[in-house]
Amino acid sequence: MSTWIRQAWIEPVKLKRLGDIRRKELRQAAFAVLEREGIAGATLEKVAAHAGASKGIVLHYFRNKQELFEHAMREANAVLRDAVVARLRLARTPTERLDAVIEGNFEEHLFRPPLCHAWLSLCAEVPRDEKLARIQKALHARMRSNLLSGLHGLTSPKDANDIALGVTALIDGLWLRLGLEPGSVSREQAIRQVKDFVSARLAMRRPETAGA
Amino acid sequence: MSTWIRQAWIEPVKLKRLGDIRRKELRQAAFAVLEREGIAGATLEKVAAHAGASKGIVLHYFRNKQELFEHAMREANAVLRDAVVARLRLARTPTERLDAVIEGNFEEHLFRPPLCHAWLSLCAEVPRDEKLARIQKALHARMRSNLLSGLHGLTSPKDANDIALGVTALIDGLWLRLGLEPGSVSREQAIRQVKDFVSARLAMRRPETAGA
DNA sequence: CTTTTTATTGTCCCACTGGTCAATTGTTGA
DNA sequence: TCAACAATTGACCAGTGGGACAATAAAAAG
Numbered sequence: 164m165s166t167w168i169r170q171a172w173i174e175p176v177k178l179k180r181l182g183d184i185r186r187k188e189l190r191q192a193a194f195a196v197l198e199r200e201g202i203a204g205a206t207l208e209k210v211a212a213h214a215g216a217s218k219g220i221v222l223h224y225f226r227n228k229q230e231l232f233e234h235a236m237r238e239a240n241a242v243l244r245d246a247v248v249a250r251l252r253l254a255r256t257p258t259e260r261l262d263a264v265i266e267g268n269f270e271e272h273l274f275r276p277p278l279c280h281a282w283l284s285l286c287a288e289v290p291r292d293e294k295l296a297r298i299q300k301a302l303h304a305r306m307r308s309n310l311l312s313g314l315h316g317l318t319s320p321k322d323a324n325d326i327a328l329g330v331t332a333l334i335d336g337l338w339l340r341l342g343l344e345p346g347s348v349s350r351e352q353a354i355r356q357v358k359d360f361v362s363a364r365l366a367m368r369r370p371e372t373a374g375a
Numbered sequence: 376m377s378t379w380i381r382q383a384w385i386e387p388v389k390l391k392r393l394g395d396i397r398r399k400e401l402r403q404a405a406f407a408v409l410e411r412e413g414i415a416g417a418t419l420e421k422v423a424a425h426a427g428a429s430k431g432i433v434l435h436y437f438r439n440k441q442e443l444f445e446h447a448m449r450e451a452n453a454v455l456r457d458a459v460v461a462r463l464r465l466a467r468t469p470t471e472r473l474d475a476v477i478e479g480n481f482e483e484h485l486f487r488p489p490l491c492h493a494w495l496s497l498c499a500e501v502p503r504d505e506k507l508a509r510i511q512k513a514l515h516a517r518m519r520s521n522l523l524s525g526l527h528g529l530t531s532p533k534d535a536n537d538i539a540l541g542v543t544a545l546i547d548g549l550w551l552r553l554g555l556e557p558g559s560v561s562r563e564q565a566i567r568q569v570k571d572f573v574s575a576r577l578a579m580r581r582p583e584t585a586g587a
Numbered sequence: 588c589t590t591t592t593t594a595t596t597g598t599c600c601c602a603c604t605g606g607t608c609a610a611t612t613g614t615t616g617a
Numbered sequence: 618t619c620a621a622c623a624a625t626t627g628a629c630c631a632g633t634g635g636g637a638c639a640a641t642a643a644a645a646a647g
Contacts (some may be wrong), residue, residue, distance in 0.1 A: 182593080201503055203415045206634065217596050222636065224594095266492050280502045287499040289555050290492045291413055296470070299555050328552075329545065329568050336548030340540075343501050343511050348540070363575035394623085418604065429626050436608065 186210050186224050186234070188214050193235040197281040202288055205232070216346075233294045236285045240302050246270045247309060257316030264309045265357045274350050279342035306331055319366055326364045333357055398446070400426050405447040407555050409493040414500055417444070439482035445506045448497050452514050453491075458482045459521060469528030476521045477569045480546050484564050518543055529577055538576045545569055 192214035196205045207228055211218045225231040247267030254260040254300045268274075307327050314323035337353040348356075404426035408417045419440060423430045437443040459479030466472040485577075499509045518538050526535035549565040560568075 185594085201499055202413070203500075204503070207636085208634080211458075218635090219597075219638095220595055228635065263476050266484075276502070279500070283495070283499040286491070286551070286555060287413055287495040288415075290488070291416070296555075303556065325568070325571075328564075329572060330569070332548030332552055332560075332574075333541065334548065335551045336544030336546065339498070339547045339551060340544055343498060344515065352540075356537070356544070359537075359576065360541060360545075360572060361581070363579040364571065366579060367571070367575040397624085419606085420604080430605090431608095431627075432625055435624075440605065 171290060181223065185216075185220070187238075189216075189221055189224055190231065190234040193231050194239055194281055194351075197235065197284050198277040200278070202232075202284040205284075207231075227360060229294075232285065233292070233298065234289070236295055236298050239282065239285070240298060242356070243268070243273065244302070244305065246273060251309065254313075257313045260313035261310065261317075261361060262358070264306065264313065265330070265361075266354055268306075269337075269350050273354065273356045274338070274341065276341055276345035279338055282338065283334070283342050303331060306334075321359050322364075327362065329364065330357060330361060333360055394436065397428075397432070399450075401428075401433055401436055402443065402446040402450045405443050405452055406493055408497050409444070409447065410489040413492070414444075414496040416578055417496075419443075441504065441506075444497070444500070445504070445510065448510050451494065451497070452510060455480070455485060456514070456517065458485060459518075463521065466525075472525035473522065473573060474570070475544075476518065476525065477542070477573075478566055480518075480569075481549075481562050481565045483562060485566065486550070486553065488553055488557035491550050494550065495554050515543060515555065518546075524583045534576075538573065542573060543571060545572055 185330065187212065193205070193210045194279065196209045196213050200206075200209065207221050208218050210231070211221050214221075221231065247264055249264035250267045251260060254263040286299070289299050310327040311323055311328055313328055317323075318326070334357060335352075337348055337356060341350045341353075401422065405417070405422045408421045408425050412421065417433065418465075419433050420430045420512065422443070423433050426433075461474055462475035462479045463472060466475040496512070497507065501511050522539040522542055523535055526538055529535075530538070546565075546569060549560055549568060552560045553565075
């Protein structure tokens with residue numbers, strides 16, 4: 164155990180034990196299958212086949228089907244997070260931070276129907292899988308926090324919260340549209356939509372907040 | 376055929392042949408099972424059990440599983456449509472029409488996690504089921520048209536289109552939030568969110584539309 | 588060169604699923 | 618009362634899926 168830690172320290176970037184490689188291959192395969200087959204059609208055998216291995220190996224690295232797909236979701240999640248984080252590092256002003264989050268969520272190689280379909284299938288399982296729910300919740304919390312780091316410089320905390328909720332919902336909704344009717348919304352449209360939302364809400368003199 | 380039409384005309388409200396009753400029971404049962412089990416866990420036997428019948432009867436009324444769930448989606452769809460239409464009938468001004476659509480989409484007995492979960496599961500299957508895709512598309516088209524009927528009185532056609540897209544996405548996104556993290560968004564919050572979106576976008580002096 | 592892990596495969600098992608079908612039980616109409 | 622017909626059931630079937638496991642290959646460690 165201490166050995167493992169030491170090695171990880173020495174080789175912080177590629178600490179790939181052999182098993183870790185397989186693991187990654189497998190959860191990526193899982194995700195790929197999910198894209199085409201949905202959760203109902205995503206079978207262990209298909210995942211194995213897609214990774215060029217046997218079904219046995221899948222359960223060698225993952226306790227069961229559930230765990231496999233939980234890791235698949237983590238993977239997908241991490242990809243999205245990295246996309247945003249990369250852009251966030253370059254942002255200086257609050258507005259730039261906002262744009263970083265928005266644009267990162269619609270990156271070219273991510274905002275695609277297949278990916279969206281897999282994401283949808285995973286989301287649909289959230290209510291029945293505590294782990295998925297936690298992962299999802301964490302993703303949302305991070306996104307929200309990223310948004311707030313931009314918004315707090317631009318409006319009151321109360322409105323910031325409100326707008327952040329709206330932005331996350333709007334982003335999810337646009338992804339959903341892409342999944343339900345591919346081609347009905349382009350990357351550029353989506354980005355513009357969200358940006359317009361933000362600027363409109365920021366410009367808005369908030370009406371009597373009393374009424375609800 | 377002409378007989379059928381004539382009868383439907385004479386008894387426009389309750390044209391219930393016995394079979395139609397069973398059919399309705401079954402697709403409602405299907406939906407109920409979907410709420411708890413998701414698409415992967417929704418089996419014919421469970422649906423039958425939930426309707427207090429045997430599996431055989433399900434396939435007596437529906438060619439196969441797929442058809443059953445397609446009808447389940449139609450059912451759910453119709454419920455939502457009726458909710459909106461009812462409110463729409465009372466609306467007089469464009470603004471009232473907008474509010475009708477918005478509030479109809481978050482009606483108290485509809486905007487609930489279980490219903491949302493089932494809806495999500497169905498959406499996740501859309502990419503693999505042409506019929507589901509069509510149903511979904513139709514629902515979206517109607518919603519869009521309803522929104523435009525309100526928006527066209529309030530802004531330019533171009534902006535109306537844009538805002539309509541945003542509203543549908545935002546509504547879907549808020550539903551999604553309800554499904555992913557029940558309790559994270561209340562009915563009132565959701566409505567306010569969408570209404571604020573609309574009024575903010577309407578108030579907004581659209582910036583240089585050139586840029587994308 | 589052993590010994591001990593780790594990686595990998597193929598087989599086996601059992602529960603279960605969608606779907607078919609013949610048989611049974613009402614219902615209805617003559 | 619009887620035949621025709623729809624509703625409903627239960628048994629059955631072939632296929633599949635998740636998962637356990639023992640056997641084997643390959644590496645690592647010693």
